[in-house]
Amino acid sequence: MKIGIVDTTFSRVNMGAMAVDEIRRHASVAVERITVPGVKDLPVACKKMIEERACDIVMALGMPGGVDKDKMCAHEASQGLIKAQLMTNTHIIEVFVHEDEAKNENELAWLAERRTREHAVNAVKLVLYPEALVKEAGTGQRQGFDDAGPARR
Amino acid sequence: MKIGIVDTTFSRVNMGAMAVDEIRRHASVAVERITVPGVKDLPVACKKMIEERACDIVMALGMPGGVDKDKMCAHEASQGLIKAQLMTNTHIIEVFVHEDEAKNENELAWLAERRTREHAVNAVKLVLYPEALVKEAGTGQRQGFDDAGPARR
Amino acid sequence: MKIGIVDTTFSRVNMGAMAVDEIRRHASVAVERITVPGVKDLPVACKKMIEERACDIVMALGMPGGVDKDKMCAHEASQGLIKAQLMTNTHIIEVFVHEDEAKNENELAWLAERRTREHAVNAVKLVLYPEALVKEAGTGQRQGFDDAGPARR
Amino acid sequence: MKIGIVDTTFSRVNMGAMAVDEIRRHASVAVERITVPGVKDLPVACKKMIEERACDIVMALGMPGGVDKDKMCAHEASQGLIKAQLMTNTHIIEVFVHEDEAKNENELAWLAERRTREHAVNAVKLVLYPEALVKEAGTGQRQGFDDAGPARR
Amino acid sequence: MKIGIVDTTFSRVNMGAMAVDEIRRHASVAVERITVPGVKDLPVACKKMIEERACDIVMALGMPGGVDKDKMCAHEASQGLIKAQLMTNTHIIEVFVHEDEAKNENELAWLAERRTREHAVNAVKLVLYPEALVKEAGTGQRQGFDDAGPARR
Numbered sequence: 120m121k122i123g124i125v126d127t128t129f130s131r132v133n134m135g136a137m138a139v140d141e142i143r144r145h146a147s148v149a150v151e152r153i154t155v156p157g158v159k160d161l162p163v164a165c166k167k168m169i170e171e172r173a174c175d176i177v178m179a180l181g182m183p184g185g186v187d188k189d190k191m192c193a194h195e196a197s198q199g200l201i202k203a204q205l206m207t208n209t210h211i212i213e214v215f216v217h218e219d220e221a222k223n224e225n226e227l228a229w230l231a232e233r234r235t236r237e238h239a240v241n242a243v244k245l246v247l248y249p250e251a252l253v254k255e256a257g258t259g260q261r262q263g264f265d266d267a268g269p270a271r272r
Numbered sequence: 273m274k275i276g277i278v279d280t281t282f283s284r285v286n287m288g289a290m291a292v293d294e295i296r297r298h299a300s301v302a303v304e305r306i307t308v309p310g311v312k313d314l315p316v317a318c319k320k321m322i323e324e325r326a327c328d329i330v331m332a333l334g335m336p337g338g339v340d341k342d343k344m345c346a347h348e349a350s351q352g353l354i355k356a357q358l359m360t361n362t363h364i365i366e367v368f369v370h371e372d373e374a375k376n377e378n379e380l381a382w383l384a385e386r387r388t389r390e391h392a393v394n395a396v397k398l399v400l401y402p403e404a405l406v407k408e409a410g411t412g413q414r415q416g417f418d419d420a421g422p423a424r425r
Numbered sequence: 426m427k428i429g430i431v432d433t434t435f436s437r438v439n440m441g442a443m444a445v446d447e448i449r450r451h452a453s454v455a456v457e458r459i460t461v462p463g464v465k466d467l468p469v470a471c472k473k474m475i476e477e478r479a480c481d482i483v484m485a486l487g488m489p490g491g492v493d494k495d496k497m498c499a500h501e502a503s504q505g506l507i508k509a510q511l512m513t514n515t516h517i518i519e520v521f522v523h524e525d526e527a528k529n530e531n532e533l534a535w536l537a538e539r540r541t542r543e544h545a546v547n548a549v550k551l552v553l554y555p556e557a558l559v560k561e562a563g564t565g566q567r568q569g570f571d572d573a574g575p576a577r578r
Numbered sequence: 579m580k581i582g583i584v585d586t587t588f589s590r591v592n593m594g595a596m597a598v599d600e601i602r603r604h605a606s607v608a609v610e611r612i613t614v615p616g617v618k619d620l621p622v623a624c625k626k627m628i629e630e631r632a633c634d635i636v637m638a639l640g641m642p643g644g645v646d647k648d649k650m651c652a653h654e655a656s657q658g659l660i661k662a663q664l665m666t667n668t669h670i671i672e673v674f675v676h677e678d679e680a681k682n683e684n685e686l687a688w689l690a691e692r693r694t695r696e697h698a699v700n701a702v703k704l705v706l707y708p709e710a711l712v713k714e715a716g717t718g719q720r721q722g723f724d725d726a727g728p729a730r731r
Numbered sequence: 732m733k734i735g736i737v738d739t740t741f742s743r744v745n746m747g748a749m750a751v752d753e754i755r756r757h758a759s760v761a762v763e764r765i766t767v768p769g770v771k772d773l774p775v776a777c778k779k780m781i782e783e784r785a786c787d788i789v790m791a792l793g794m795p796g797g798v799d800k801d802k803m804c805a806h807e808a809s810q811g812l813i814k815a816q817l818m819t820n821t822h823i824i825e826v827f828v829h830e831d832e833a834k835n836e837n838e839l840a841w842l843a844e845r846r847t848r849e850h851a852v853n854a855v856k857l858v859l860y861p862e863a864l865v866k867e868a869g870t871g872q873r874q875g876f877d878d879a880g881p882a883r884r
Binding site: 411423 | 432433434435436437438439440441442458459460461462465466468469470472473476477490494497498501502504505508509512530531533534535537
């Protein structure tokens with residue numbers, strides 16, 4: 120079992136290091152890490168992690184900026200990540216933190232860390248404990264900010 | 273004949289359980305179910321259900337949030353689901369309930385259940401009784417809220 | 426020569442029946458028809474008509490609703506239809522009538538019928554009389570409402 | 579060497595005829611021409627020109643209307659044209675003239691002709707004289723309206 | 732090791748020449764350069780550089796105009812570049828400078844040069860010194876304008 124981690128130099132938080140750390144806490148698996156310039160470079164990098172380095176799942180970590188052009192980049196990257204998954208029949212967990220989701224740098228760093236760590240746990244569950252996710256179905260899980268919880272009737 | 277069900281932990285309603293229940297009422301078929309974190313994880317999960325678990329049709333169940341970023345995620349997921357279908361020549365019935373379609377949590381839960389159950393019937397018809405759908409052609413069917421009905425001349 | 430017709434139960438007009446009727450008036454060809462729930466189910470259904478039922482051309486008939494979410498569904502369906510064509514090297518004539526193109530139900534029914542019938546003629550020309558289309562090049566043809574005509578200099 | 583020309587009956591100017599004429603002025607190559615109903619029919623038609631009629635490059639000529647729905651059609655067509663190129667490793671020169679780029683029918687006809695002819699020259703250069711394009715790199719070339727020219731420092 | 736450079740005649744700055752120059756300063760590698768008309772022609776041109784000219788990485792250089800239609804062209808080009816990468820398992824570094832990012836022609840020329848040169852360094856690192864990028868992970872690197880830097884906690 121091998122988990123791939125790909126992050127960016129564009130991000131203002133070292134999300135890759137956090138992902139590696141969190142995965143190590145939950146599973147004894149091999150971990151490979153690389154870094155690319157920005158989110159648009161993630162899709163091919165993740166696909167190469169799967170096809171050239173035999174990763175069983177990959178985390179794609181990025182921090183898109185807050186202006187319209189950045190939103191479009193994130194959108195294009197997301198489409199590419201979905202395509203890469205379909206071409207490889209392998210999950211790639213996208214962890215994007217948009218700079219404008221946080222009120223200040225401090226919250227941004229907090230949010231990036233928490234979302235990265237919570238998604239690292241999801242990645243481990245997806246490949247090692249899929250039945251754990253079925254138990255959480257429909258419970259309004261969120262990564263980063265608080266969970267929404269199930270809708271009360 | 274095997275029907276696959278994929279839902280999410282992000283959803284605030286256990287749509288997967290409802291889909292399994294409804295399918296069981298209408299057909300004696302095998303049913304496989306898995307759960308992924310969010311709607312963007314659905315495309316590859318559905319494709320794997322088809323290619324690795326031999327499903328003849330899959331239901332992709334999700335509940336996108338109400339803000340712009342969530343709408344974009346739903347759009348990307350939908351594009352991926354269409355692509356997955358084209359790559360496999362197999363139908364994937366998308367059942368998305370947008371959080372802002374309902375006025376409150378109670379209606380959200382009601383809508384998610386009704387849309388899921390009505391689409392489960394569609395899935396059964398598509399693989400077992402396709403001629404039943406031809407009879408409903410152009411009749412303004414809706415899933416969840418009331419049917420629009422045929423346009424009167 | 427075989428022409429495939431795929432329409433939806435979502436549509437408020439039986440566009441599939443009209444397409445079959447119009448094609449029969451213009452050509453002695455085999456016609457296959459199926460119906461799916463909505464426009465997002467059209468791409469894979471059309472691809473299956475080409476690859477599993479040997480259709481030489483397919484008409485994809487749908488009636489997207491008038492709100493933003495419906496526009497997005499139509500957009501995703503259109504992208505899928507183009508992709509399906511590229512994967513099969515076969516034309517799929519998209520005939521979409523947006524509910525908000527018409528002022529009332531009566532005009533909607535009229536528009537859906539006229540656009541469907543005019544595009545059925547296009548489908549016949551594309552596979553049987555391609556030179557007829559070259560003669561109409563640049564003449565501002567429209568399907569449904571009046572033609573725009575050539576730009577006068 | 580063979581150049582393919584695909585235009586539409588939707589266009590209000592016979593762009594296909596102009597492209598054929600201009601190419602003949604610049605190169606002794608075979609030319610194939612077909613016409614399809616609208617811009618969304620261009621991607622598969624161009625791909626068939628490449629794969630079934632052995633064209634070395636294709637010009638895709640269209641005139642999208644001025645309303646939002648037309649803009650979306652043009653966008654979908656453009657995405658399809660790029661995909662067709664990637665699937666064939668062959669250039670397809672997109673020549674789209676938006677109806678709302680011109681103030682009146684006279685200017686529309688003028689613009690369509692000039693843009694078509696200038697892009698026909700580009701198509702010839704791409705397949706026969708690629709080094710001529712390198713000499714124009716970064717010079718702010720435009721097709722139709724006046725060139726922007728290089729940015730002065 | 733061979734690096735491909737593709738730029739456009741539409742651009743108002745000779746970005747291709749700058750990229751070639753910068754790469755030569757940092758690595759003793761073969762460099763191939765071609766020029767196409769506009770950004771939408773970049774995806775297939777880059778893919779051909781990889782598959783027909785054996786480039787190990789490609790830089791795609793373009794300068795989209797400032798109006799809405801130009802933004803859409805850039806978006807379509809970006810999607811195509813990501814797709815080309817996924818089809819080839821090879822990085823293509825997109826370097827787009829939007830005309831409206833700069834206040835005047837002078838700044839536009841400055842920005843295009845600086846972004847091109849900084850991304851040329853990224854391209855060299857990606858293929859020759861990938862570990863150098865891991866060291867910059869999460870440091871808020873920008874190409875062109877000033878770096879954002881890491882988020883302070």
